[in-house]
Amino acid sequence: MVLSNCRGIFSMLLSLWLLASTPVLAIWPAPSSISTGDSTLWIGPMLSVSYNGKPLPWTFGYEPKGSQFSSSEIVKGGVGRAMKSIVQSNFVPWMLYNRMELEQTEPSLSKPKTYVTHLDITQTKADTSKTFKPLAGDVDESYSLDVDKSGKASIKAVSSTGVLRALESFSQLFFQHSQGPFFYTKSAPVSITDKPEYDHRGVLFDVSRSFFPMDSILRTIDAMAYNKMNRIHIHATDSQSWPLEIPALPELHQKGAYAKGKTYSPSDLATIQQYAISRGIEPIIEIDTPGHFGIAALSHPNIVAGWESAPWTAYCAEPPCGQIRLNEPSVDPFLDKLMNDLLPRVSPYSAYFHTGGDEVNFNMYKLDPTVATNDSAVIVPLLQKFIDKHHARVRKAGLVPMVWEEIPASYNVTVGKDVLIQSWLGDEAIAALTAQGHKVITSNYNFWYLDCGRGQWLNFAGADLATYYPFPDWCSPYKNWRLVYSYDPRANLTGDQAKLVVGGELAAWSESIDDATIDDILWPRASAAGEVLWSSPKGRSQFEAAPRLAEFRERLIARGIKSGTVHMPYCTQGQNATACLYQ
Structure with a gap:
């Protein structure tokens, strides 16, 4: 009874305070x-x-x-x-x-x-x-x-x-x-x-699993600017498609795009980059290597191991499989040509280039005739040599390399102190990376993977129907705005470690996202992360945030961003967030 009365008094006082707030x-x-x-x-x-x-x-x-x-x-x-x-x-x-x-x-x-x-x-x-x-x-x-x-x-x-x-x-x-x-x-x-709390406040936009028209990318940049975000990370290629036109290697998109016209020309890329910078947003381009590279086998089969190998679950994180061969002499000339074309078109607009590095499957190198083993004692030195050469290409162009965390954390590959590490595996991974002195941005999948919780995009048959019912995806549940808002990228770190977490990115992997759904996937959940990264919500509660976020969502809608909902209006009308208080 006493507890109930305390809750009622608290709710009343909080309600009065919120009602007194001005627009x-x-x-x-x-x-x-x-x-x-x-x-x-x-x-x-x-x-x-x-x-x-x-x-x-x-x-x-x-x-x-x-x-x-x-x-x-x-x-x-x-x-x-x-x-x-x-x-x-x-x-x-x-x-x-x-x-x-x-x-x-x-x-x-x-x-x-x-x-x-x-x-x-x-x-x-x-x-x-x-x-x-x-x-x-x-x-x-x-x-x-x-x-x-x-x-x-x-x-x-x-x-x-x-x-x-x-x-x-x-x-x-x-x-x-x-x-x-x-x-x-x-x-x-x-x-x-x-002023902002974090220097890197971004969105990862995957244009390779699904193709997105230019309007969709530019609209996302606008929405990011409304949220005072400042980095758009474009995951430009993957094993599923190669939509990025490389004039020196036109066969990559001619054979690797989903369809004719489903590509980004050099002019398109420049437009995206210039549009972003005029809004205070830095564009970061990623060509994932050496994994997630299978599609290049359609035009350059000699540099790719295990294209479409089966069963795919034995050789890659998702189909179709394919990784860069690690000991193939023709790989370096190919990458030189690719980077000599692309990096000069990136360097006027960004300080960074993302070289990927996630989910390299060592079993794949059994199928690589230049390696022919999955023994890490053989593969890790080859990976080290690959990363050293590839990062040298990036630095030669005046750019700083970025990598996914597996490169230093899972494969024990040494990277330069300048390299920015993108972590997605959670708080323990961030703690380990920062303890080693690495600069980190977080995309913790437990909080900031926005494609999660929407069900499997894989298909099942036969006995698998019962095994996998009701078909959740690997990173369920859905991360609603409250969960996104609750994440503290610097939680449980020492002061010195916390300084090395320079920011974070919301991830919009596009296996089950396209132009029709991207706005609803990103917003307002990315807005919640935008506030975490801009002004850190310590000391602010959902009661304080909910009416502001609900109102800001209306601004997004008015500005042409088809944002998802925050609440039904009843929950926050009159700036009273206690109407839907759990009791």
């Missing part, structure tokens, strides 16, 4: 520091903007072009997108109010209006080449944003990237009025000071 607190991800008032300001399409003391003319939909990046062009594009979000892609925030209370609570259109008429942007340091192709930690993304009661708005940031993050927060201050195209905030004055 501006819905900013996602949560800023480091924010203060708000209760005055109303309006905004329209005639906003004037200055950048470092000079007028900055802007237009809706402006897109910087080319590979030579200009700070003012980056900021100009950011202003145009922010204003489009405010006055062309906004929404009526009925869910911020209790049932049927919106019209009685939103500001009156008939009363005099104070407008935000000018935005003053100051960048305190000049951008460098590292701003647009940074290693983790190279860019200061911090900013401050102030809007006073008279409508004067100002942004101060160290870099143009910080300006973009501030403009995203600015765009989230405003809502559309229920009576028409009028846009307001009820929370002036607003003062925000903000």
Whole structure:
């Protein structure tokens, strides 16, 4: 009885606190520091903007072009997108109010209006080449944003990237009025000071298991920018298909793509890279090696071992099998040609290149005539030689290699201290890697594999039907936003180890994902991770996060991102997250 009463009092107090919250607190991800008032300001399409003391003319939909990046062009594009979000892609925030209370609570259109008429942007340091192709930690993304009661708005940031993050927060201050195209905030004055907790905040986008049209990739980059994420990792090839056009080796896509036209041309790749950088997002390209490489057998059978070997379960993680031969003389000339074509088209846009390295199956090398054994004593030295040569190619192009954790952790292959390790096997793996001094990004499959829990994509027959019923996938259950939000990438690490975890990526492996479903798969679950990586939810609960995430989801929908749901509206309407409290 006492416990029940305590729960009731807690729920009531929490409810009152949440109801007292103002709409501006819905900013996602949560800023480091924010203060708000209760005055109303309006905004329209005639906003004037200055950048470092000079007028900055802007237009809706402006897109910087080319590979030579200009700070003012980056900021100009950011202003145009922010204003489009405010006055062309906004929404009526009925869910911020209790049932049927919106019209009685939103500001009156008939009363005099104070407008935000000018935005003053100051960048305190000049951008460098590292701003647009940074290693983790190279860019200061911090900013401050102030809007006073008279409508004067100002942004101060160290870099143009910080300006973009501030403009995203600015765009989230405003809502559309229920009576028409009028846009307001009820929370002036607003003062925000903000910076990210982690330097690497990303999404892994697999375009090889399923083919995704360009619009799908660009739309995902937009959604990442709305979430202040800053890395898109494109898993460009795998054993199932080779959609990436390599002009020096056209036979790779001509024979390895799923169909004619289901490819990405050099122009497409440049578009993706430039589009990302203009939004403060670094594109990282992965060609997985030496495993997950089977498709190259269709054009270069001499460099691949075990193509389509059966039973596949004995030779690879998923069909079709095929790995690069480890002692074949023609492999090095092939990889030289491949990398000499691709890396110069990557290096203007990224500091990293991902060389893969996951799920190498030693049994496969029984089928490799240049190895003919699965003995690790034979294979590991060959893997070491392969990685040393391949990472030398990457470094020669001025890029830093990335690898999956199996290379150092499972195969005992030595990698350089510059190499960034991507870990997916869980907290113990991260602890072991950081204890050895490796820099790590986490994609812990227990929390951040977004393809999990949707059922098997393999087919079963005969006796297997009973064995595998009800056909869960290997990494079930489904990771809902609460689980994603609960993950702490630096949990149980020492201070020195924690510093080596530079961030993380949500993984969208595409065996059962395509263009029709990618938005629902990623969002709002990746938004939850976006807040973990931006401002670390320690001290914040689901009760505090749920109304903000539900509101932010409405912003994603208004901006053309077909996000999944957070709750039914009943659970958070009026910013009261206790309506669906488990008791």
